[in-house]
Amino acid sequence: MKGVARTALGAGTAALILAFGTVVLGAPVHAAEPTANDQGAGTKEEGGRKDSGIYAAVRIQYSGSVAPNGGKGNVTSADVDWTPPPCWYAPYLGAKDFKKTMSAEIEEAASAPGMTGTPAAAIGQTKAHYEDEYGWTDTPGYKDYNVAKDGEGMFWAGVENPNEPDFLKRNSCTDLPFWVDDGEAPPPQYEEAITPEILAALAYQHMELPGTEVTLAPAQTTKVNLPTWAWLDKADFHEVQATAAINAPGFALTATTTAKPVSLRLEPGTADAVTYPASGECTINDDGSIGEPYARGNADRTPPCGVKYLRSSGDGTFDLQATITWEIAWTGTGGAGGDLPDGTFENGQAVTVQEIQSINR
Secondary structure, X not given: OOOOOXXXXXXXXXXXXXXXXXXXXXXXXXXXXXXXXXXXXXOXXXXXEEOOEEEOOOEEEEEEOEOHHHOOOOOEEOOOOOOOOOEEEEEEEOHHHHHHHHHHHHHHHHOOOOOOHHHHHHHHHHHHHHHEOOOEOOEOOOEHHHHHHOOOEEXXXXXXXXXXXXXXXXXXXXXXXXXXXXXXXXXXXXXXXXXXXXXHHHHHHHEOOOOOOOEEEOXXXXXXXXXXXXXXXXXXXXXXXXXEEEEEOOEEEEEEEEEEEEXXXXXXXXXXXXXXXXXXXXXXXXXXXXXXOXXXXXXXXXXXXXXXXXXXXXXXXXXXXXXXXXXXXXEEHHHOEEEEEEEEEEEEEEEEEEOOOOOOO
């Protein structure tokens, strides 16, 4: 763990603590694990109380339009530079249970074969940090693992985002666990401490948008130079929400991310085609629908949303891509809220284009 890497301690002392985490504990031992349920990523423990005091690590619960089993949703951010948080800090254990867990880890590390020199010194300083009030700038030490304050707060620790593919990013929240009193904000140096905005981003990452298929007329098979109408009814094209919540003794946050459909982009699957409108972007109508259903007698009209193929697909098909853009916003605990990057979801539809047959007399 890098507990002192950001502090004013000398490089030698910082290296000791860093060595303790790197050599002995390895990856964050307090990281969340994926669970085999529909509530997303979280640790296996659930919050509560028992005779020994407050216990349990944080568990983020997902609800609404989210992917099952904590999986990543199907929405893609239109902003290629935006990514969900790779890790964060969240409530871990009450004082008594943290003492039991952390002291056992320290004891096991100290008794490992060959544990001398810098690693041994790091273990000793980590033990002093939690037992004998050894601290540093902006990071006070604790007396007997803060047991005197058990029930009045929790130790917080780093949690990995199991859906983050980059190992280094996923393992970057590795500061030593720190204490937060109930009702108080985490110390300001922990910028990755869980917030409604982080929860909103996680809800975004897990959001499952409806796989709406665009209605076409003619359906599936059309003719060269014949406009194909495309539309989405309001009933099939509606707002969806995903919620992420965290509940621990003395601490609770929630955030709801809302996706509102705003446009449809058509890509014919071949350069030998034209789109309506020419940009391929079909905007949403006042009633919440997109495009206009084809009606008998409109064959000579230009569709407000559609495509015209200029050549046959031969023995195959063209892959018509219909990409829906969703406007993303969020609200959370304490009246927090804001916007997130637009999201997109793409559906492909196979379209057969035939030549118009003429009869020679």
